[in-house]
Amino acid sequence: MSGAGFAHEAAIHRDDESYRALALGFLRAGVDAGATTVALLGAHGQDLLADALPPAVAVLDTRVLGRNPARLLPALRELVDAAPGPVHCFGDPVCPSRDGDVAEEAWLHDALLDQAFADDDLRLRCPVPADWADRAGRSHRELVDEAGTRPSPDYSPGTGREAFAEPLPEAAVRMSEDAVHFTLDDLPELRDLVTVRASAFGLPRERALDLTLASNEVVTNSIVHGGDRGTLRLWHDERTFTCEVTDSGHIRNPLVGRTAPIPSTQGGRGLWLANQVCDLVSVRSSPDTGTVVRLRVDR
Numbered sequence: 001m002s003g004a005g006f007a008h009e010a011a012i013h014r015d016d017e018s019y020r021a022l023a024l025g026f027l028r029a030g031v032d033a034g035a036t037t038v039a040l041l042g043a044h045g046q047d048l049l050a051d052a053l054p055p056a057v058a059v060l061d062t063r064v065l066g067r068n069p070a071r072l073l074p075a076l077r078e079l080v081d082a083a084p085g086p087v088h089c090f091g092d093p094v095c096p097s098r099d100g101d102v103a104e105e106a107w108l109h110d111a112l113l114d115q116a117f118a119d120d121d122l123r124l125r126c127p128v129p130a131d132w133a134d135r136a137g138r139s140h141r142e143l144v145d146e147a148g149t150r151p152s153p154d155y156s157p158g159t160g161r162e163a164f165a166e167p168l169p170e171a172a173v174r175m176s177e178d179a180v181h182f183t184l185d186d187l188p189e190l191r192d193l194v195t196v197r198a199s200a201f202g203l204p205r206e207r208a209l210d211l212t213l214a215s216n217e218v219v220t221n222s223i224v225h226g227g228d229r230g231t232l233r234l235w236h237d238e239r240t241f242t243c244e245v246t247d248s249g250h251i252r253n254p255l256v257g258r259t260a261p262i263p264s265t266q267g268g269r270g271l272w273l274a275n276q277v278c279d280l281v282s283v284r285s286s287p288d289t290g291t292v293v294r295l296r297v298d299r
Contacts, residue, residue, distance in 0.1 A: 006114070006119070006120055006122050007141065007142065008114055008124045008140050008142070009123075009125045009140055009141070010139075012129075014130050021146065022146075023049055023127065026125045027057050030088025030123070031054045038059075038060060038079055038088070039053065039057050039090045039092075040076070040091040042092060060079075062092070068102075068280050069106040070105065070275045070281050072109055073112065073113070073258040077116070080117065087120075088123045089122065107163070110136075110139050112254055112258070115255065128140075138155060140155060141155050164284060165285065165286035167292075168282055168284050168294060175237060175238075176197075177235040179231060182223075184228070190216070194216075194232075195208050198297070201236050211241065211243060211277075213277065214274035215232070217269070222293075226248060230247035230248075239298055243294070245292070247290055247291055249291050250290065250291065251283065259272075271293070278296060281293070281295055282294040
């Protein structure tokens with residue numbers, strides 16, 4: 001069976017009933033067409049669809065995976081690469097209202113899908129609440145609702161790169177903040193500082209060491225690629241411990257850390273590792289403002 005290449009749709013839903021209709025119609029069409037048909041569902045999507053999904057639809061539970069949306073793209077890549085032909089995917093990784101920082105990363109993930117899968121035989125449908133439709137229109141080629149399918153007038157193929165270059169929002173609450181300027185000689189002291197502060201915050205030792213490992217990888221990348229020096233900031237709120245690394249370098253590939261590193265190729269391993277062990281990883285970079293990497297571990 002031949003496919004139609006890459007397609008990316010925003011399914012604009014007003015309520016649970018329209019969500020179900022837009023999801024089930026899409027998934028049944030994929031099964032009928034003989035495509036590998038997948039539903040990426042969090043808790044809300046599973047509650048709404050579990051009793052009505054066709055047996056041929058594979059379900060990927062994103063309740064854990066979607067906590068760090070940067071893990072979603074490699075999971076989807078694995079599905080596409082393993083499929084014998086076209087893939088139809090209904091992707092609902094995270095509820096936008098659940099967590100503001102997670103929601104921002106989910107939107108960046110969504111905006112980067114066109115770049116990541118431009119050459120694949122993949123049809124993606126992403127459910128979007130009606131009050132988020134304007135933003136979704138910039139990253140989806142087509143809009144779908146109960147009235148039918150239409151091209152998005154606001155779509156821009158550069159949305160992902162533009163979002164990757166935007167500054168991260170400032171943290172609303174910062175308790176017990178540290179700020180340290182570093183060079184290569186400071187790596188051992190930085191590792192100790194992260195471990196001590198994360199442990200004092202109340203992270204289990206294993207999670208504190210995970211964060212230490214991830215921050216060490218990012219700081220090392222900063223020294224190697226970001227101008228030999230940078231700044232490490234540590235802070236926490238009641239629930240989350242955060243490490244932020246900034247430098248003057250520029251990351252040109254917005255998919256960094258979202259694709260599995262190739263063994264024969266240098267680079268890309270530090271942010272990949274950070275995405276595997278942290279609860280949330282946020283990366284933004286531009287030639288004008290440099291690079292910021294924010295690592296978050298929840299207590």
